[in-house]
Amino acid sequence: MATAITGARVSCPPVLTQAAVRRRQRPSASVVRMTLVEEKKKAYTLQKSEEAFNAAKELMPGGVNSPVRAFKSVGGQPIVIDSVKGSHMWDIDGNEYIDYVGSWGPAIIGHADDEVLAALSETMKKGTSFGAPCLLENTLAEMVISAVPSIEMVRFVNSGTEACMAVLRLARAYTGREKVIKFEGCYHGHADPFLVKAGSGVATLGLPDSPGVPKAATYETLTSPYNDISTVESLFNANKGEIAAIILEPVVGNAGFIQPTPEFLTALRRLTEDNDALLIFDEVMTGFRLSYGGAQEYFKITPDLTTLGKIIGGGLPVGAYGGRREIMEMVAPAGPMYQAGTLSGNPLAMTAGIHTLKRLQEPGTYEYLDKITGELIQGILEAGKKAGHAISGGYIKGMFGFFFMDGPVYNFGDAKKSDTAKFAKFYQGMLREGVYFAPSQFEAGFTSLAHSAEDIQQTVAAAEKVFSTL
Ligand code: HOZ
Numbered sequence: 124m125a126t127a128i129t130g131a132r133v134s135c136p137p138v139l140t141q142a143a144v145r146r147r148q149r150p151s152a153s154v155v156r157m158t159l160v161e162e163k164k165k166a167y168t169l170q171k172s173e174e175a176f177n178a179a180k181e182l183m184p185g186g187v188n189s190p191v192r193a194f195k196s197v198g199g200q201p202i203v204i205d206s207v208k209g210s211h212m213w214d215i216d217g218n219e220y221i222d223y224v225g226s227w228g229p230a231i232i233g234h235a236d237d238e239v240l241a242a243l244s245e246t247m248k249k250g251t252s253f254g255a256p257c258l259l260e261n262t263l264a265e266m267v268i269s270a271v272p273s274i275e276m277v278r279f280v281n282s283g284t285e286a287c288m289a290v291l292r293l294a295r296a297y298t299g300r301e302k303v304i305k306f307e308g309c310y311h312g313h314a315d316p317f318l319v320k321a322g323s324g325v326a327t328l329g330l331p332d333s334p335g336v337p338k339a340a341t342y343e344t345l346t347s348p349y350n351d352i353s354t355v356e357s358l359f360n361a362n363k364g365e366i367a368a369i370i371l372e373p374v375v376g377n378a379g380f381i382q383p384t385p386e387f388l389t390a391l392r393r394l395t396e397d398n399d400a401l402l403i404f405d406e407v408m409t410g411f412r413l414s415y416g417g418a419q420e421y422f423k424i425t426p427d428l429t430t431l432g433k434i435i436g437g438g439l440p441v442g443a444y445g446g447r448r449e450i451m452e453m454v455a456p457a458g459p460m461y462q463a464g465t466l467s468g469n470p471l472a473m474t475a476g477i478h479t480l481k482r483l484q485e486p487g488t489y490e491y492l493d494k495i496t497g498e499l500i501q502g503i504l505e506a507g508k509k510a511g512h513a514i515s516g517g518y519i520k521g522m523f524g525f526f527f528m529d530g531p532v533y534n535f536g537d538a539k540k541s542d543t544a545k546f547a548k549f550y551q552g553m554l555r556e557g558v559y560f561a562p563s564q565f566e567a568g569f570t571s572l573a574h575s576a577e578d579i580q581q582t583v584a585a586a587e588k589v590f591s592t593l
Contacts, residue, residue, distance in 0.1 A: 233573025284312025308535025380524020
């Protein structure tokens, strides 16, 4: 190709190898970096996601199979995911994101882990579901029982909702009482008795307690603000001998990230014992995340019953409930309390769970989660404050959250004071910078063993940039 070259260079052309010519024709490394950055920015489009989501809205209510995913509280366009690996995900427009949702918790060792995938392919060769006992159930049950202090026997189900629904029936069956105390902003799945002042999507969408739930189903559900011991005491006093159980998230993840005060869990343990009621920890989010033995190991408070989900299925649908042997032996067919499930204990979910837990047993796991999550939340809070925003937040191991308000946040009433409009703007800015948080102020964030120091640095740098625009 003819190139217009002028001056002395024409009279004295250097002799160049073809490779050198190609190198010379290339722009410098810094120009390449700039160009790529510019192209990436220019190329950021959600056109395919938009088309897919518009089609989905005609096919599924709100275009989704779980409400928070619809981005209603943060506005804009939900991204439609094509693939995930490690700490990253890619949408169908080809945009890449650092992911802090982790499929809402299960992806604690990183998405699509090679060992988990390999184990799944092996298991799959033998079939996907037996509807009959298999050895893998024993293996995962033994792992769960030896890890979680309160669990002497376990029943696997298919989701956290199912686990909470069954554990409530069990608590009622065991105590012969019907009333249950739950906390405002805590979410225990979408079964009727729990849809009272619930967190997660209910809080995100600001829905009143759901239509379709019969009054009778929630009549026995009593509520208290989280971290409020005196209200719980009053409920026990006003309902003497009638309360079957207290159920709670030992660290709230469904109203944003809210920690219990040091005395709260101890007081609940004492009050339940004094009143012959059961203490139930819903560890669907915190199980195997705050420590290998969950929140109960972390806080050294042993409940009577525990629900699990998410991590113990390694990314496949799973749930579990367990507790003291004498209580669990109420469950059919050992006892009379009925609960069943076609796909419960299926070999695929068991396999993914086993291999995920094996990885979590390796030394240094929770120290690593603690380190990176600490750096992340500290970086975000510092960046926000430096840019003049009211912001507060916290973390425990691989779980974190932040609110656009001065803390501390003790309960859902406090959390609701967060500037959700600002959160929505921050959210959209971070998305454009390639960072995917949960699309709601009222959901916790999750890190994984696959998140690198570079991921954290990039996220904090993105936050600094976005905070300066709010
Ligand atoms: N309700 C879950 C989060 N707290 C899952 C939300 C979803 O999958 O969209």
